[in-house]
Amino acid sequence: MIWNTQIRRVLALAGSIIALSVVWLVWLPAYANQPEMKQHLQWLDDKGIDPSAMYYTELEVMKDILAR
Amino acid sequence: MRTGEDWLAIWCAGILLAISFAAVWCTQPADLAAKLAIGESVDVANPLSSWIATPTKWTTSPMDALTKSWPGTLGAFAIIAVVFGFAMSVRGKSVVGFLKAFPIIFLIATVAFMMAGHSVIKAYNLEYPLWALLVGLLISNTIGTPQFLRPAMLTEFFIKTGLVLLGAEVLMNRLLALGLPGIFVAWIVTPIVLVSTYIFGQKVLKMPSKSLNMVISADLSVCGVSAAIATAGACKAKKEELSLAIGMSLSFTVVMMVVMPAIIKATGMDPIVGGAWLGGTIDSTGAVAAAGAVLGDEALEVAATVKMIQNILIGVTAFCVAVYWVTYVERDETVPLVGAMEIWYRFPKFVLGFVAMSVLFSVLYSTLTAGPELVDAMIDGSTKTIRGWFFCLAFVSIGLETNFKELLPQLKGGKPLILYVCGQTLNLILTLLMAWLMFKVIFPGSVTP
Numbered sequence: 001m002i003w004n005t006q007i008r009r010v011l012a013l014a015g016s017i018i019a020l021s022v023v024w025l026v027w028l029p030a031y032a033n034q035p036e037m038k039q040h041l042q043w044l045d046d047k048g049i050d051p052s053a054m055y056y057t058e059l060e061v062m063k064d065i066l067a068r
Numbered sequence: 069m070r071t072g073e074d075w076l077a078i079w080c081a082g083i084l085l086a087i088s089f090a091a092v093w094c095t096q097p098a099d100l101a102a103k104l105a106i107g108e109s110v111d112v113a114n115p116l117s118s119w120i121a122t123p124t125k126w127t128t129s130p131m132d133a134l135t136k137s138w139p140g141t142l143g144a145f146a147i148i149a150v151v152f153g154f155a156m157s158v159r160g161k162s163v164v165g166f167l168k169a170f171p172i173i174f175l176i177a178t179v180a181f182m183m184a185g186h187s188v189i190k191a192y193n194l195e196y197p198l199w200a201l202l203v204g205l206l207i208s209n210t211i212g213t214p215q216f217l218r219p220a221m222l223t224e225f226f227i228k229t230g231l232v233l234l235g236a237e238v239l240m241n242r243l244l245a246l247g248l249p250g251i252f253v254a255w256i257v258t259p260i261v262l263v264s265t266y267i268f269g270q271k272v273l274k275m276p277s278k279s280l281n282m283v284i285s286a287d288l289s290v291c292g293v294s295a296a297i298a299t300a301g302a303c304k305a306k307k308e309e310l311s312l313a314i315g316m317s318l319s320f321t322v323v324m325m326v327v328m329p330a331i332i333k334a335t336g337m338d339p340i341v342g343g344a345w346l347g348g349t350i351d352s353t354g355a356v357a358a359a360g361a362v363l364g365d366e367a368l369e370v371a372a373t374v375k376m377i378q379n380i381l382i383g384v385t386a387f388c389v390a391v392y393w394v395t396y397v398e399r400d401e402t403v404p405l406v407g408a409m410e411i412w413y414r415f416p417k418f419v420l421g422f423v424a425m426s427v428l429f430s431v432l433y434s435t436l437t438a439g440p441e442l443v444d445a446m447i448d449g450s451t452k453t454i455r456g457w458f459f460c461l462a463f464v465s466i467g468l469e470t471n472f473k474e475l476l477p478q479l480k481g482g483k484p485l486i487l488y489v490c491g492q493t494l495n496l497i498l499t500l501l502m503a504w505l506m507f508k509v510i511f512p513g514s515v516t517p
Contacts, residue, residue: 013210020183024130028186032127041127041187047361047368050125051325052190053354054294054459056376057237057452061357063444065369066245 073225076158078421080151081232085425088450089432091115092442101437112441114449119143122456123181125190133182144457145174152222162219169220173468176203177460193321193355196456197293197314197463204467213468221465227301228418230458231386233451234294235425238383239443241434246373249506253348254377257498261289262385265491273483278397279305282389283313284484288491291379292317292351297459298382302390302419303397307466312478316488317351325355329362343367344503347374349495370507383426390419 031037044051048060056062095115097103103110121140123133134141149170156166180200183189189199207213213221243251262285269281279300286299293314300310328350332342343360346367350356353375360371394414399406433439478484 009211013206016206016210024183024186028188029128032186032188037188037191041191044191044358044361047357049354049357049361049368050190051193051352051354051358052184052195053357054195054292054352054456055234055237055452056353056372056379057447058456059353059357059372061361061368062372062376065372066242068369 072159074228074417074421076155077225077228077418078232078424080155080229081235081421081425084147084151084233084454085236085429085446085451088114088116088446089442092445092449096438096442100441104438104441110438110441112438112445114445116143117449120147120450120453122453122460123178123185125185125187126182127187130182130186133185140453141178144454145171147454148174148457148461152225155225156219165216165219169217172217173220173461173464176200176207176464176468177457179203180460180464190354191358193325193352193358194318195293195352195354196460198318200460200463201311201314201467201470204464205470205472206467208468208470209472217468221468223307223462223465223469224301226458226462226465227297230455230462231298231301232418232421232425233455233458234298235383235422236429236443236451237447237455238380238422238426238430239433240380240426240430243377243380245377246370247511249344249511250374250377252506253344253499253502254374255381257348257495257502258289258378258381261491261495261498262286264494265289265487268490269483269487273487275483275487277306277309277478279303280309280312280478280484281487283309284316284487285491286385286389287313287317288320288351288488289495290381290385291353291375292321294353294379295382295385297462298386298422299389302386302416303393304416308470308474308478311463311466311470312475312484316484320488320492321350321352321355324350325352325359329359332363332367338508339363339367340370340507341500341503343370344374344507345496345500347371348378348499348503349492350375353379383423386419387423390416 032041048064050059053059092112092114096112097110100110100112119140120143121137122144123141124137126132149167152170153163153167156163177200180196180203183199183203184194184196265285265288266281269275269285270278275281282303283296283300283305287293287296290299296310296313296317299305300313328346329342332339332345337345342363343366346359346363347356347370350359353372356375357368357372360368391411394411395406398414429443433443436442
């Protein structure tokens with residue numbers, strides 16, 4: 001019984017890792033290569049914007065704005 | 069123990085800041101002052117920058133995230149292991165136990181950074197705390213968190229040390245970057261929304277947890293994740309409450325960063341007013357910039373600057389929340405007045421470290437000959453990266469300590485969600501009104517295209 005529970009838990013973790021791996025290693029790279037998304041990512045890079053910046057010091061474009 | 073930990077967090081962060089600033093100071097160009105005097109721009113390098121990094125952005129292969137950053141990632145690991153190993157010995161805890169567990173916790177944090185580093189994930193503002201939490205939760209809710217990892221699961225200690233480091237980035241000198249209109253949009257509306265949302269949660273929604281009420285109020289009114297972390301520390305919120313507030317903030321931010329620029333464009337709103345509206349309402353700093361850029365360079369500039377001014381409010385917010393908590397929320401109802409000693413005893417001391425670092429580095433920034441260059445080099449080259457690691461390690465620890473079942477009662481009755489929606493609605497209305505009043509009626513032309 002305990003053995004079954006342990007196996008179920010390990011399988012649950014393994015399944016989650018496989019699901020996450022498929023998303024990050026297959027789906028996201030493929031999505032990033034879609035022309036529209038590729039263009040959007042390039043636009044963000046050109047502008048020096050990281051939309052995931054948590055604080056203003058993490059935002060590259062802020063240096064140019066403050067310099068102006 | 070809590071107080072001891074607070075002081076130790078201040079010491080750890082203080083030592084890291086002192087070493088980083090000394091490294092920049094000692095290696096500054098000899099002719100720096102002379103070049104600045106004649107108006108030449110000078111880049112000051114931080115010698116530690118190549119030894120402290122997080123995994124970088126990647127698109128096709130996750131190994132790209134480590135190709136350039138692995139020495140910096142290992143450097144960050146070594147620095148945190150040494151500083152926290154020393155702190156463990158000061159606290160009388162097992163250094164060996166910490167050092168056995170820390171590599172695994174750090175490895176999970178590295179994976180979280182790599183997940184957050186995918187360019188599409190970044191473009192949607194899905195920040196690393198979310199992935200750190202997710203990976204931790206997956207482990208704790210499947211195979212369970214191994215006991216040997218517990219000595220390195222130092223959630224509060226990581227958060228407090230990270231916040232004191234963040235204090236050095238809260239530079240008061242940048243408050244007037246947009247003049248009075250910026251102050252009004254960011255510093256008048258924000259406290260009104262924060263206090264109103266908190267009162268609404270207590271009086272109307274009757275939220276059972278005051279700390280959850282406060283963290284959500286600060287999160288939506290100030291600046292998302294960073295404000296939630298600072299306020300959660302100041303009001304001693306539970307880890308599940310912080311996780312919930314951050315989850316809601318990131319979800320709404322993804323929607324707002326897409327919908328708001330579309331509304332501004334569709335209504336033909338002035339880009340400067342629109343930019344100020346975005347800056348004052350969208351929680352996350354990066355998302356504000358992305359949304360502002362959709363409207364053009366003027367809007368981007370105003371949006372990012374309003375957000376930056378709001379970012380600086382974190383220190384004041386954390387300090388005021390901590391004072392309110394020890395004097396009103398935690399007071400003994402039977403005693404009419406809380407004494408000064410009692411306030412001092414209960415006050416979260418790391419908040420003092422946070423404010424002290426903000427004041428110290430603001431003074432250095434404005435008084436030293438090359439203050440801006442030196443302080444910016446210190447922050448960019450080392451301390452903001454180490455601060456990121458501390459927050460990521462904290463969220464990994466929260467995930468490893470949390471059972472999914474503990475998160476469910478927080479959502480009971482949908483009160484947190486109602487609070488967020490009502491608070492954000494008030495924020496949207498007041499910020500738009502203030503942005504229009506300031507940039508169109510009272511100070512028209514204060515921002516020139």
